[in-house]
Amino acid sequence: MANKTKKLTPVQTDYKKMADxxxxxxxxxxxxxxxxxxxxxxxxxxxxxxxxFMHWGGFDEKKAGNPTVAIMIILSVxxxxxxxxxKIGQWAGAGSAVPVTGFANSMASSAIEHRSEGLxxxxxGKMFKLAGxxxxxxxVAAFIVGILHFLFNPNATGGH
Numbered sequence: 001m002a003n004k005t006k007k008l009t010p011v012q013t014d015y016k017k018m019a020d021x022x023x024x025x026x027x028x029x030x031x032x033x034x035x036x037x038x039x040x041x042x043x044x045x046x047x048x049x050x051x052x053f054m055h056w057g058g059f060d061e062k063k064a065g066n067p068t069v070a071i072m073i074i075l076s077v078x079x080x081x082x083x084x085x086x087k088i089g090q091w092a093g094a095g096s097a098v099p100v101t102g103f104a105n106s107m108a109s110s111a112i113e114h115r116s117e118g119l120x121x122x123x124x125g126k127m128f129k130l131a132g133x134x135x136x137x138x139x140v141a142a143f144i145v146g147i148l149h150f151l152f153n154p155n156a157t158g159g160h
Contacts, residue, residue, distance in 0.1 A: 035095030038088060042098045046072050069100055076104035081112065107131055 008016065049071050053064035079085040085105045089096040096102060107127050114126035 031093050034092045038092030038095035039098050040095075042072075042096070042101055045075075046100075072100050073104040076101040077108040080105045080108040103131075103134065 046068055050061075050064045050068040053059045053067055054061060057064070057067075059067070076085060079088070085096065085101075086109070089105070096105070107130060110130050111123045111127045114122040116122060117126070
């Protein structure tokens, strides 16, 4: 940061000071409350869906997780398609980036944005430009955790 200010002329430095002074303060508390409310609402909705699978579907807690995630992804993609999730994201900020729904939103947004370029190079290519690194790092992290679990858990023999 100090290097940037050294390269500025005196007029630019004065302008920067004036612009910094006039810049409105960010409503940090309001943004945090919004993020908390929306993120909490998304998590509450996910928990409600999971409870419904357990109550009416006969699933136990562990088995209700996968269909719950699928429902949350589908809801996120549908809301993204109708332009609602982006408005929620504008209002809530980071609160709408709850991992599963936020990731589904970013994938669907990318697919929608590039649909005019075709299914393979547009939708598929651009969508996985975002998803590729997430998937790769997720697989690598799972591999490392699996190896560590195998090395440090004396009962991890596999197949039993």
